[in-house]
Amino acid sequence: MMRWKKISDAVVRRLPLYLRVLEEAHQSGETKLMSSHELGERAGVSPALVRKDLAWFGEFGKQGVGYEVGYLREELRKILNLDREIRIGLIGVGSLGHALVRYNQQRYAEDSHFNLHIVALFDNDPSKVHRQLDGMLIHPIDALAEVTKQERLQMAIVTVPAAAAQQVADRCVEAGIRAILNFAPAKLVVPAGVYLANADVSLEMQRLAYYLGE
Template identity: 85%
Template sequence: MRWKKISDAVVRRLPLYLRVLEEAYHSGDVKLMSSQELGERAGVSPALVRKDLAWFGEFGKQGVGYEVRYLREELRKILNLDREIRVAVIGVGSLGHALVRYNQQRYREDQHFNLHVVALFDADPAKIHTRLDGLMIHPIDTLAEVTRREGLQMAIVTVPASAAQQVVDRCVEAGIRAILNFAPAKLTVPEGVHLANADVSLELQRLAYYLGE
């Protein structure tokens, strides 16, 4: 089941709530959590917590709160995190290496972590057909073929800005509908494909402003 007309702002907050619930669930010391406590831990108001969750159903009881285990499971379903999502990393430079190693370690150590990097791509002939953490690095020209074979659903793009749009276009053509872009470039995707940008340089420059206080 997919919900229509849910704003991206709401969807962006759901993983924050899930993180709080995951921590509470694994600690084992919190069975019930009020919207007040959930909001405080997630950094939002309790009213916003209630409003966000109400889009997807009734999960809590007035005066009692939310059952941590149940709400955690429901949010995992809403976010499609109750099943494995197969991910490609395109661009196996320093950042790509770090992301792959982090993902592989997290996937091995956390049985509930279902975002799994299963395919790597690069344009550098020196890297193609070598392995990183047990995964073969494929030539970028085989993206469509490998996507079909491996059932890839999501891509992480860590290529230079000059190549980013071309790579994203290839992802779209291959049928990948969710893309996380680390390249410092303004990219476009067609309707039905979701693109998120993570620009480390911009965030560092933003933080630098506060060093003058």
């Protein structure tokens, strides 16, 4: 893995797109081989970019033949660490948090290859703490460090109000969590070695609204 440390985030962001295309092709059994042109077309990028991205990690295809779908699929799963369970804590069990838990639990149950698993829940609302959601106990946020260690959490999903988001992110970092997916409408700051992704639904809807004008 050390040789991949200098890979840009732009490349890493495209790998799940390629994996999704390969997963769909593998599940349908429609083809055993796929060219960089077809893979790029389905993923929405150029064939040259597909070849360049994959070349960072090794030689996966043969010129004039293409990529073997099953093999490349498994290799990308290894590169993305998706060949093992990634244990996740969700912080903020409101409407959005509740929906994400339900989606994740269903996907995890139905897809044997889906290894991103929410296994711990946290909130600071006394009416929610110590209750259960889908068979999981909702812990107080003060227990984050302890539960992170017990449950071997590696990733956190933050669905708290904007005013609390930075404090929650700081607690995640202190607990040893190295990857945070933030749904709160707030700009968070994390130290080097901790990876942050933002999913701001409101901003995306506002962006789309621009195209609806006459």
